[in-house]
Amino acid sequence: GAGVSQSPSNKVTEKGKDVELRCDPISGHTALYWYRQRLGQGLEFLIYFQGNSAPDKSGLPSDRFSAERTGESVSTLTIQRTQQEDSAVYLCASGTRGYNEQFFGPGTRLTVL
Amino acid sequence: SQQGEEDPQALSIQEGENATMNCSYKTSINNLQWYRQNSGRGLVHLILIRSNEREKHSGRLRVTLDTSKKSSSLLITASRAADTASYFCATDAWAGGTSYGKLTFGQGTILTVHP
Structure with a gap:
């Protein structure tokens, strides 16, 4: 497909479990972003990858959150020892450097019981 | 506080x-x-206006930018029920002669258009 894809679309987990969320960006996009959106809220920046540069992790809320990206392809966001406050929609976006328009995936709705 | 703050809520x-x-x-x-x-998911890019532009149009959308007041407005003309959605502004900070490329989003405006 031509757009950003994310998997799973929904994830229900128990408190204390680890979860891994996946993002497939648009081919050729060097920039990749992860955001979190709580119900009725705006987007909360988590992490930003740009090419082979060191990622900007300034938005990660705690050391339970981490993300990786291999080159300019797939990215995974991992949340360890999930808490109920981690429940949110996790959105991934990709873009080209310079132009800065972001193309968003459909998101992963995470529910921590 | 948010870099971009929308009004009204x-x-x-x-x-x-x-x-x-x-x-x-x-x-x-x-x-x-x-x-x-729309529906709590699926953000779609509408329009981008650069710091050296003052106004931009796209279909029924009109965006203005006033850098002296650090503000922007989005006008949707002849609204339709299908325009019901949340609308977010996002800014791309400029520092040291280059764009960092990281967007900061506001909290959004919830627009409801009644048929």
Whole structure:
């Protein structure tokens, strides 16, 4: 497909479990972003990858959150020892450097019981 | 606080009316963008206006930018029920002669257009 894809679309987990969320960006996009959106809220920046540069992790809320990206392809966001406050929609976006328009995936709705 | 802050938080209008949403920001920017989100998912890029532009049009959308006041407005003319969505502004900060490329989103305006 031509757009950003994310998997799973929904994830229900128990408190204390680890979860891994996946993002497939648009081919050729060097920039990749992860955001979190709580119900009725705006987007909360988590992490930003740009090419082979060191990622900007300034938005990660705690050391339970981490993300990786291999080159300019797939990215995974991992949340360890999930808490109920981690429940949110996790959105991934990709873009080209310079132009800065972001193309968003459909998101992963995470529910921590 | 958010770099981009939208005003109003919620707007309710009748079909055919115009809808105006405002966005204020704090730092120098390279560009400002507006996005729409339906049903809590799926953000879609609407329009981008660069810091050296003052007004831009796209179909029924009109965006203005006033860098002296650090504010932008999004006007949707002749609104339709399908325009019901949340609208977010996002800014791309400018520093040291280059764009960092990281967008900062505001909290959004919830627009409801009644048929």
